[in-house]
Amino acid sequence: MPLRRRLIAAALTALIAAAPAGFAAEPGAEAMVGHRAAYRLSLDRVRENSDIARAEGAMLYEVVDSCDGWATRQRFQLRLTDRDGQEVETTSDYSTFETKDGRTLRFTLTQTSQGAVSQRIAGEAEVTPEGGRVRYTAPEAKEETLPRGTLLPMLHTIRALAAARANTRLLVVPLFDGTSADGAQDSTTVISAWQAPQAGRFPELAQLGSARMRVAFFDRNPAQGSNGGGASAPDYEVGLRYYANGVADELKMEFGDFTVDGKLQELSMLPNPC
Template sequence: MSLRRPLLAAAFLTAALLPGAPGAAEPGVEAMVGHRAAYRLTLDRARDNSDIARAEGVMLYEVVDACDGWATRQRFQLTLTDRDGTDVETTSDYSTYETKDGRSIRFSLTQTSQGAVSQRVAGDAEVTPEGGTVRYTEPSTKQEALPGGTLLPMLHTIRTLAAARANQRLLVVPLFDGTSADGAQDTTTVLQAWQPPQANERFPALASLGSARMRVAFFDRTPSATGGGASAPDYEVGLRYYENGVADELKMEFGEFSVDGRMQELAVLPNPC
């Protein structure tokens, strides 16, 4: 089983909805914070015809403000138990370095199943107004063209939060995050209303911040693809993002089952810049 990474450092209608191509003065960059967060993963539901009886695991996520870019790392471990009581453990280790102008990214993903490597993806990408290019070194050496309007993960997050604050309800844009060996995917994001700050005894650092809930669907691109929504999504994730880029609640849809992720620990990192 291949589990796509949950969209955390990901951050969506097209660039016409949110003006501004990737650039050094991208609004919202200054609001994002470096942080470390730990999440507990549990089974939300399984389809009636699914063999999944239980799911539990952990996810550790870190984003570091490196002044001219964002360095992220996400480690994910999930154990699935079938109805016969057999356990299957899947892990992933995913890291990126994305420049703050949203124009380049280095990425690396290693997934294992039962201790054996099941997938490796690595390389770098450059984004231009016309699209850009991905250069893979794993699983094989090759290049892929990116479609026009492609966003990288942190810029995707920034644009999404800006859309929520502007009372937008729908965004559609290609996203490249380095988790697939097939280039960019189309994404469709449905945004709920922006929420004002609320009391937060568990995580006081979030108490003064607004937030928005959203649901992001990923679609595999085809040669005639013009945007997400034409077919069933490959993967979906629901989350609540705070205005500083911290997500405290996740719901990951993997098709035959879904997993809840709840933040258990949060450390906001000092800004070194």
């Protein structure tokens, strides 16, 4: 039962895209908070003729404010069962450090399938006005050029939240988060109207506004340049709701043949040491 190539990367991108661009004082950056969140993953729906019968797992995400940057760690586990009862279990351990000026990202990602390491990606990215570069140390030592306008994941979420407050419905940018060994991807974020605070399960979120977003990711074609998604089919899509402080819930991760639902189960805020 083959897994889609971007399975783990999609889920990682869904939650890791959440933090600020501090030293340059990006509007909204001060609202981001360190927190620890646990999500339950389950099968939402499958397409006709899909071989997937069941999906279940968990996702743990932590972001720590280290004053000059944001340190994140995400651990992800998903077990897929096909219609013949065969199971495939995948896990990942993904860590980043993004400076608050949104210019530098250090990243490591280790994925396993059935207990064996299937992929490891590591390196450092630097964003410049001209685009920037990624220097990989794994899976091999190499460099990739970043296109002009590339955002790192934390800054991307701040920009998306700012767009929601400004009643802007679309954000189209190249995005680099360190989950791919091929450099940046094009991203198109469709943003809903900003919502007033609503009563809910978590008191930490009850007084905060929020916006629902749908993010589509597209592999770039360097020969054609960025097309912002264009008319091509996305590599994967993620739907979610972001609160004003960068906490995400109600995830929908679409992998083509099937969709995984992510529900926030536990949430704790981490103290600001700065």
